[in-house]
Amino acid sequence: MFVLGLEAPEIASSVRAGQFVNLGWAGGPLLRRPFSVYRADGDHIEVVLKAVGAGTAQLLGMELGDRVSCLGPLGRGFELAGRSAVLVSGGLGVAPMPLVVRDARTSGMEVTWVHGARTAAELCAEAEGDTLIWATDDGSQGFHGTAVAAAPDGDVVVACGPNRMLAAVAERWPHAQVAVETYMGCGTGVCLGCAVPLRRGGYDRACKEGPVYHAADIDWSALPSHLAYAVGA
Amino acid sequence: MFVLGLEAPEIASSVRAGQFVNLGWAGGPLLRRPFSVYRADGDHIEVVLKAVGAGTAQLLGMELGDRVSCLGPLGRGFELAGRSAVLVSGGLGVAPMPLVVRDARTSGMEVTWVHGARTAAELCAEAEGDTLIWATDDGSQGFHGTAVAAAPDGDVVVACGPNRMLAAVAERWPHAQVAVETYMGCGTGVCLGCAVPLRRGGYDRACKEGPVYHAADIDWSALPSHLAYAVGA
Amino acid sequence: MNADLSVDIRGMRLRGPVLAASGTFGYGTEVPLLERRALGAMVSKGIFLRAREGTAPPRIVETPGGMLNAIGLQGPGVEALIRDFAPSWAEWDFPVLVNINGESSSEYGELAARLDGVPGVAGFEINISCPNVEQGGLYFGNDPRAAAAVTEAVRRRTKLPVWVKLTPMVSDIGVIARAVEGAGADALCAINTFVGMSIDLNAYKPRLSFRTGGLSGPAIRPLAVHLAHQAARAVRIPVIGIGGITRAEDALEFLVAGCAAVQVGTATFVNPKAIADVHDGIAAFLEAKGFSALTDLPRYLPRD
Amino acid sequence: MNADLSVDIRGMRLRGPVLAASGTFGYGTEVPLLERRALGAMVSKGIFLRAREGTAPPRIVETPGGMLNAIGLQGPGVEALIRDFAPSWAEWDFPVLVNINGESSSEYGELAARLDGVPGVAGFEINISCPNVEQGGLYFGNDPRAAAAVTEAVRRRTKLPVWVKLTPMVSDIGVIARAVEGAGADALCAINTFVGMSIDLNAYKPRLSFRTGGLSGPAIRPLAVHLAHQAARAVRIPVIGIGGITRAEDALEFLVAGCAAVQVGTATFVNPKAIADVHDGIAAFLEAKGFSALTDLPRYLPRD
Ligand SMILES: Cc1cc2nc3c(=O)[nH]c(=O)nc-3n(C[C@H](O)[C@H](O)[C@H](O)COP(=O)(O)OP(=O)(O)OC[C@H]3O[C@@H](n4cnc5c(N)ncnc54)[C@H](O)[C@@H]3O)c2cc1C
Ligand SMILES: Cc1cc2nc3c(=O)[nH]c(=O)nc-3n(C[C@H](O)[C@H](O)[C@H](O)COP(=O)(O)OP(=O)(O)OC[C@H]3O[C@@H](n4cnc5c(N)ncnc54)[C@H](O)[C@@H]3O)c2cc1C
Ligand SMILES: Cc1cc2nc3c(=O)[nH]c(=O)nc-3n(C[C@H](O)[C@H](O)[C@H](O)COP(=O)(O)O)c2cc1C
Ligand SMILES: Cc1cc2nc3c(=O)[nH]c(=O)nc-3n(C[C@H](O)[C@H](O)[C@H](O)COP(=O)(O)O)c2cc1C
Ligand code: FES
Ligand code: FES
Numbered sequence A, B: 001m002f003v004l005g006l007e008a009p010e011i012a013s014s015v016r017a018g019q020f021v022n023l024g025w026a027g028g029p030l031l032r033r034p035f036s037v038y039r040a041d042g043d044h045i046e047v048v049l050k051a052v053g054a055g056t057a058q059l060l061g062m063e064l065g066d067r068v069s070c071l072g073p074l075g076r077g078f079e080l081a082g083r084s085a086v087l088v089s090g091g092l093g094v095a096p097m098p099l100v101v102r103d104a105r106t107s108g109m110e111v112t113w114v115h116g117a118r119t120a121a122e123l124c125a126e127a128e129g130d131t132l133i134w135a136t137d138d139g140s141q142g143f144h145g146t147a148v149a150a151a152p153d154g155d156v157v158v159a160c161g162p163n164r165m166l167a168a169v170a171e172r173w174p175h176a177q178v179a180v181e182t183y184m185g186c187g188t189g190v191c192l193g194c195a196v197p198l199r200r201g202g203y204d205r206a207c208k209e210g211p212v213y214h215a216a217d218i219d220w221s222a223l224p225s226h227l228a229y230a231v232g233a
Numbered sequence C, D: 001m002n003a004d005l006s007v008d009i010r011g012m013r014l015r016g017p018v019l020a021a022s023g024t025f026g027y028g029t030e031v032p033l034l035e036r037r038a039l040g041a042m043v044s045k046g047i048f049l050r051a052r053e054g055t056a057p058p059r060i061v062e063t064p065g066g067m068l069n070a071i072g073l074q075g076p077g078v079e080a081l082i083r084d085f086a087p088s089w090a091e092w093d094f095p096v097l098v099n100i101n102g103e104s105s106s107e108y109g110e111l112a113a114r115l116d117g118v119p120g121v122a123g124f125e126i127n128i129s130c131p132n133v134e135q136g137g138l139y140f141g142n143d144p145r146a147a148a149a150v151t152e153a154v155r156r157r158t159k160l161p162v163w164v165k166l167t168p169m170v171s172d173i174g175v176i177a178r179a180v181e182g183a184g185a186d187a188l189c190a191i192n193t194f195v196g197m198s199i200d201l202n203a204y205k206p207r208l209s210f211r212t213g214g215l216s217g218p219a220i221r222p223l224a225v226h227l228a229h230q231a232a233r234a235v236r237i238p239v240i241g242i243g244g245i246t247r248a249e250d251a252l253e254f255l256v257a258g259c260a261a262v263q264v265g266t267a268t269f270v271n272p273k274a275i276a277d278v279h280d281g282i283a284a285f286l287e288a289k290g291f292s293a294l295t296d297l298p299r300y301l302p303r304d
Helices: A009-014 A054-060 A097-106 A163-172 B009-014 B054-060 B097-106 B163-172 C078-084 C105-115 C144-155 C173-182 C218-234 C248-256 C274-289 D078-084 D105-115 D144-155 D173-182 D218-234 D248-256 D274-288
Strands: A002-007 A020-024 A033-036 A039-041 A044-049 A069-074 A084-090 A110-117 A131-136 A156-160 A177-179 A195-197 A203-205 A212-214 B002-007 B020-024 B033-036 B039-041 B044-049 B069-074 B084-090 B110-117 B131-136 B156-160 B177-179 B195-197 B203-205 B212-214 C007-009 C012-014 C018-020 C060-063 C066-069 C096-100 C123-127 C162-165 C187-190 C194-196 C213-216 C239-242 C261-264 D007-009 D012-014 D018-020 D060-063 D066-069 D096-100 D123-127 D162-165 D187-190 D194-196 D213-216 D239-242 D261-264
Touching (some): A002 A054, A009 A044, A020 A044, A033 A044, A097 A156, A163 A177, B002 B054, B084 B097, B097 B156, C060 C213, C096 C105, C105 C144, C144 C162, C218 C239, C218 C248, C218 D066, C218 D213, C239 C248, C248 C261, C248 C274, D105 D123, D213 D218, D218 D248, D248 D261, D248 D274
Parallel strands (some): A084 A110, A084 A156, B156 B177, C096 C123, D123 D162
Antiparallel strands (some): A020 A033, A039 A044, B002 B044, B020 B033, B020 B069, B195 B203, D007 D012, D060 D066, D194 D213
16 A cells, blocks of 8 residues: 655645545557545645556656646545544545544544454554544454444544445445545546446436435445456556 | 667577667557667667657657567668768758667778757757767857868768758759668558658669668658658547 | 738637537536636537436446547537526627537527527537438438438528537448538538447446447547648638647648647547647747748648 | 467367468468467468459558558469468468459359369458459448358359458448358358558658558557457357457457457568467466466347
């Protein structure tokens, strides 16, 4: 897991937790790549990523001073109001959480962050909050089991991680706010490529009405749980 | 005009003047790009180039240690035998000449190199030979006129430069050896993309029977004098 | 920059030759409209009589130099379009054409009749890359008679400009082009996406839930230039070139090849200012070449 | 690596599923033959009865993710082929098929008759993407009757395997596929290049001297996978997938989509070891997934 810093003053000053940016760069893939804003400070934002395909590999090869076109902030973020916030993240689902912590604290909420991974080695060292709970599938650190099982209740539950994990969140907390991942074309609401199937029928756009949804609103059985595509040379 | 050095021991030890290499690299254009071998020394070869399109621009952005796939040496080089060699080059047509100087001297020939450019600023600083003659279109250095007009006769005349210049060479010295430029697909003789129209009818492959030809063998009126294509994003 | 870039599409005057392609600009209200200044016209997302949900995700896959999409013509139906979008279009300083779709030629006709006279609707682009349900699901666009029938059905119900958007996967696009010209089309748009497929090697099935999708983007540009050129050679009405345009040079290829204007699609996803960039680049090209108007651009258009 | 990659194309046993595509491997004697070890079969450069000069340069243009070529089927004619190349083929440990071309179905038939029995010639690939001079220059491959007639003309003159290479620019490739299957083809090769055009903005005319060229390379892969899949659904004979394969994953898309084997073309220009790399990558994939033979690979092939 790597952190990429970008100079993007307008985004840094306006981004809300759960929003994302769409990155494009010369010599990169045809379509932009969406990334949650991980942190925002002064003129800078950060995104967190790992190499899954050609695009992320290229981003990780960037050097200080390289230019990336950064469109954002995009999408709707989390609504943070109440006394306590429980953050549930799995794997790269840590991405939106530091801003959730920031915004929840600004709203005077007490923050519990539960982060899960397969093994201790995959946990995120940078988690913060009033209470921090680790969960590992193999029990190598913290709770032996999933982050969902390890988490307490709270006024607001926000979750981000693999869609399978979010479906489990939806079972336990129908009113949880979850940030989903979909394939995206434009990121700006015009292509309808990022369809999220809704319980009431039809589809929403993850890039416009989402990526944050109330867990109960999504038809989890119709949301692809495994996004597997790779761009060939 | 820039010089790019490549570690390519097998090519360095076997390349003959007038042969070329076909370069490809990750993230580069689909097809390889052909370049004359400019110098060869120990384990290294050098090519000389300037940015004309996306491919050459990327090559010029390479850094020490970057990897380029280098296929070669390809094509037939110059035949150098006799007492004197006259080298006529225009613009980037300098590319094969240092090796011509090397091979001609190995054969005990006396070397006169005539290099032409539009202005003094475009002349090649690295020219060598027993006699060196500069020619500029605007007369800003050396002979006022073309390299072809400035050159003396010799047992062997070798020339490289824009196809228009080579056509003028063909007029003056039908038996000159000229290195032509064509579009290339494979560089290895299979695609038939690099067709050179022959006076006797039909086509030869620049990458296999060429790129060096006897000037009189080419149908200059049918050889594109302006290679204008650009690869879009 | 003073070159005159305006174009005339059979009486419809456009301030520039760069248009927004259907399905890639929504209804014009979604994208940050930085490029309105340069927009020659906008073609709306494809519309049916009734609302459609569209296909299940995944709906898009990236491919080398392109993307496949299978959106399934998701949309709100014609009544919602008239209510929610046409009023804003009526305020804009460029024309909006509605991309119309149907399962039978009478459905196309009905759509045109319903939209004719609605303020904000400046004309129609008929999408004939739809399965003809009455004829066993073959595309209208593959059959000169079906394509002509759809064109006529629309022509009879409106006095507004009628453009017909051609399907690329045909043996001879000139035949279809002449058929719809004969049926009263005012202009042709060439081309729509090519059908493609991409396989998921983990699941051993297509990546798109709809199995196939339409290929767009730079990958198809040389094919699109050829098809637009073939269409332009076959007819006297203007042809609007579409397919893989990301830069001014790309648009100029279509224009030199005989097109009157162009549409930009996928490029907008990557660069929301693509249309303005292409427009400005065309102006810069004309000026560099010493032309004062787009009409001076040399065309390569031997007639059939 | 032990996975069994051999395939059976209607009785012709190939040691691997990766073949060299016509026109991209010459006559097999030009390329540094590093990849012979992995070569399932080679299809020769397209041949006519008589020698052909080919088209004037420029003959190739690079495009996004692809290239256009207009070589014009330059070649030495059948007698020179028999004299200069077939003898070497007879020595090789993989079959060589000859890609045959003609201006009428009788020319195709004559070619087959002349080559039948020549040592080194293991079969034929009929290129039906040629203009049918007797029928006003339309491609044989666009017309099911013409395609069937050519297939029959060849079938009648030889007992060797007859493969037919399909044209992509058709409304329904299944119709052509069934027509040539019915006419006696042993296998189908899908697909040949798409027709494209690229414009020179300095000269205001096409970059290729022939004006149009065939598009190959990664750009066309999603279209080729779809067409090969459609062909495979339509017939019972094996289909060999072609178009834009550069890596094992690309080849596997065609194989999962129902192809029995694949051909690699343009990729060889870039990487002379492409065929070996694709072959080895398929073996590695099968082993990683726990399959011991290519025949175990799951296929996505709902029948029409
Ligand atoms: C709203 C949103 C926010 C995101 N935030 C982050 C983030 O903060 N950090 C991060 O690392 N990633 C994030 N992603 C996922 C990220 O966009 C993809 O991993 C990235 O696009 C992959 O690009 P690539 O070129 O490397 O991979 P490709 O070569 O395109 O694909 C390779 C593999 O990547 C995966 N993949 C591709 N596209 C996506 C996608 N859109 N979503 C999920 N998986 C994908 C597939 O499993 C595929 O097998 C987010 C996605 C969305 C929609
Ligand atoms: C045998 C041979 C030897 C060569 N040696 C050299 C050399 O030593 N140094 C050098 O700088 N160049 C050399 N070239 C030309 C070089 O290969 C091209 O300039 C290069 O391929 C351009 O690639 P690009 O991606 O930058 O340009 P592209 O984007 O592909 O094209 C941009 C412009 O480059 C020009 N161009 C493209 N391809 C060619 C080509 N094959 N030949 C000539 N012009 C072309 C066109 O004018 C075009 O407008 C040689 C070409 C051949 C055939
Ligand atoms: C996501 C998406 C949706 C599209 N929707 C429509 C549509 O509703 N109607 C239509 O006629 N064309 C539609 N198209 C096709 C485009 O208008 C255009 O013809 C095609 O994308 C080729 O142009 P491009 O390469 O510039 O994208 C769509 C294309 C994309 C990528
Ligand atoms: C330079 C070149 C020459 C070709 N010549 C022939 C030919 O003679 N006969 C034929 O049937 N196909 C010919 N083809 C088509 C290829 O065999 C293949 O079908 C096509 O290139 C698509 O595959 P690819 O994308 O892997 O290159 C040629 C292709 C190229 C690029
Ligand atoms: S990504 Fe295009 S509408 Fe959401
Ligand atoms: S470049 Fe392919 S034959 Fe010469």
